[in-house]
Amino acid sequence: MPALLVLYHSQEYGNTQAMAEAVAEGAKAAGADVTLVNTHETRPDMEQYRACGAVAFGSPDYYSYIAGGLKVFLDDWHIAKKANKSGLVDKPYGLFYSHGGGGAVRGPLEKLFGKCGVKVGETVESKGAPNAGVLEKCRELGRQLAAQA
Numbered sequence: 001m002p003a004l005l006v007l008y009h010s011q012e013y014g015n016t017q018a019m020a021e022a023v024a025e026g027a028k029a030a031g032a033d034v035t036l037v038n039t040h041e042t043r044p045d046m047e048q049y050r051a052c053g054a055v056a057f058g059s060p061d062y063y064s065y066i067a068g069g070l071k072v073f074l075d076d077w078h079i080a081k082k083a084n085k086s087g088l089v090d091k092p093y094g095l096f097y098s099h100g101g102g103g104a105v106r107g108p109l110e111k112l113f114g115k116c117g118v119k120v121g122e123t124v125e126s127k128g129a130p131n132a133g134v135l136e137k138c139r140e141l142g143r144q145l146a147a148q149a
């Protein structure tokens with residue numbers, strides 16, 4: 001069964017979490033086994049990343065940058081990769097983010113996670129709480145990732 005990791009940070013209103021859950025919904029409907037991890041609640045586990053076939057990364061815009069929990073993941077990932085741990089590179093990945101009206105995090109988000117593998121689909125954006133159209137884009141991203149996982 002394809003395995004998708006949805007790794008996100010959500011803390012303030014649950015906006016990014018609602019997007020993560022929609023990505024998971026789409027992936028599950030396409031037959032994937034999905035693990036949701038909120039970096040506000042737990043430090044990401046590199047083994048979970050190693051085990052998945054594809055990954056969705058989601059962040060709120062924090063000062064035009066990604067949330068700290070996702071930065072911690074990238075730091076851990078880079079160090080593990082340098083140590084030649086296998087299974088850490090070239091994963092299909094998708095991106096989503098929420099913001100309060102600025103949204104300049106898109107640049108750093110796409111640049112930083114561009115190191116991790118091959119991008120699938122379009123980056124999904126939400127200003128504030130995701131509306132029905134945004135949630136459908138998230139479900140579609142989940143379906144696309146499930147097909148690549």
Ligand SMILES: Cc1cc2nc3c(=O)[nH]c(=O)nc-3n(C[C@H](O)[C@H](O)[C@H](O)COP(=O)(O)O)c2cc1C
Pocket residue numbers: 009010011012013014015016017060061062063064065098099100101102103104128129
């Ligand atoms: C510490 C902090 C910094 C923020 N900085 C920005 C920002 O620079 N630009 C922006 O558009 N929104 C900014 N926001 C708004 C959040 O990105 C927005 O409310 C987001 O949807 C919250 O996601 P969440 O409900 O999943 O935690 C900031 C919020 C916080 C808490």
